[in-house]
Amino acid sequence: MDQNEAPVLDALDEYHRRERYGFTPPGHRQGRGVDERTLRTLGIDTFRNDVLASAGLDDRSRGNRYLEKAQQLMAEAVGAKKTFFSTCGSSLSVKAAILAVTGGTGDILIGRDAHKSVTAGLILSGLQPRWVRPRWDDELHLAHPPSPESLERMWQRHPDAAAALIVSPTPYGTCADLEAMAEICHARGKPLIVDEAWGAHLPFHDDLPTWAMDAGADICVVSVHKMGLGFEQGSVYHLQGSLVDPTRLSQCADLLSTTSPNVLIYAAIDGWRRQMVQKGEAQLGRALELAGRVRRRIEDLPGLHVLRDELLGVEASHDHDPLHVLIDVERLGISGYRAADWLRDNCGIDMGISDSRRIEATMSLSDDETTTDRLLEALKALIAAAPSIPSPSRVELPTSSDLELETVLLPRDAFFGPAEVIPTEEADGRIAAEQVTPYPPGIPVILPGERINRNVIEYLRTGVEAGMVLPDPADPSMQTIRVVQQ
Ligand SMILES: Cc1ncc(COP(=O)(O)O)c(C=O)c1O
Known part of the structure; x- marks a missing residue:
């Protein structure tokens, strides 16, 4: 393929050359209806290029295959069998990957340092997470990615699990030994999903850590907006090998996606791929x-x-x-x-x-x-x-064993079942019905279905006092918490 092409960007140029006009969404009509004050900040070009994807940029049957060609160019650029673009962030791509490898029930092996979007995948899929232990560093108070040995141990305990999902690089830039992990999964005929949200740039320079597809992963999810140059929400996911059905993967993504993808996001991904191939x-x-x-x-x-x-x-x-x-x-x-x-x-x-x-x-x-x-x-x-600067109030950092909460219920059952709100100080021993995630980095400390312990409560309570931000519990101040009704 000609990597000098950028089909989505070229189609946008063509759209303007032909002076196309749509009696369709978006109602701003390439910015014509938008008031000056908005345009002063956002610029007319933002609106000019925000056009409908099909029956707009492409025809109503997507007959010109602009997006498809851009995805094929990306797959070729990075050496994947197939690549999909998403305008809903890796948060969607990760969920789609989880849904695609399962039959709707059963187990999945997941590094416990996974991002909060994985929790949503578990709640939606109804799967039982079997947590692969990260390597907790009690001195640095930081979780390193799980080792291949701990993944192997979890496969021995749960041989029927559908797949393994590992985050690498983590938001701290630390990486797992993905090659060894892919071998372990493939020896059992099971796919390895890598959440490589932080690794968009990895395929394009040899001095960077090995990127997931080179290491043998089956699905690799990437946020182009993080370490690449895409707009926020721009994500791609790549597929290789024969363990995951590409049609199923794209249908699972379709279950979660918008029907109004933002063409600007596709276009920026397209341009970034060309830039990386030529100058990366x-x-x-x-x-x-x-x-x-x-x-x-x-x-x-x-x-x-x-x-x-x-x-x-x-x-x-x-x-x-x-x-x-x-x-x-x-x-x-x-x-x-x-x-x-x-x-x-x-x-x-x-x-x-x-x-x-x-x-x-x-x-x-x-x-x-x-x-x-x-x-x-x-x-x-x-x-x-x-x-x-005022000295920090003390955060009661838990030990690694305190952080390993027992999973008592399926995340789905705990999230959707009867729940009650109680004072957090009374939550020791209760089962969480919501997730509690310090952001950033977005790794949940408590997940729905996990038994809460006193030390974790103290960590979160003192963390909030010291400035930790908890965006997802109903009460971000952690005075109260949603737990499963007894
Ligand atoms: C490891 C990891 N996975 C997935 C995501 C979700 O990515 P996005 O923001 O593109 O939805 C993040 C976001 O921070 C992340 O850190």
């Missing part, structure tokens, strides 16, 4: 060099430490993406939450992750010396201001 190696090479320099310069700043070596090892992560610059601020006497708030309020800089002791700058190939100098200046200002 050079641009990512420069980004990696820049990230190396930034890491060294931050490490030289007093009170800051950039993590890398301690993230890697037999009992830690298999690999790490250096574009995730994870900075420990503990020696400044402040928490990661407060550091992130201070940088936003005083320097206009937002950080990727903040937790009780760290902040993360996620670098992209769009960064250059100007943006990284701004980060470095902001960090210097943070160091100077640290003595005046």
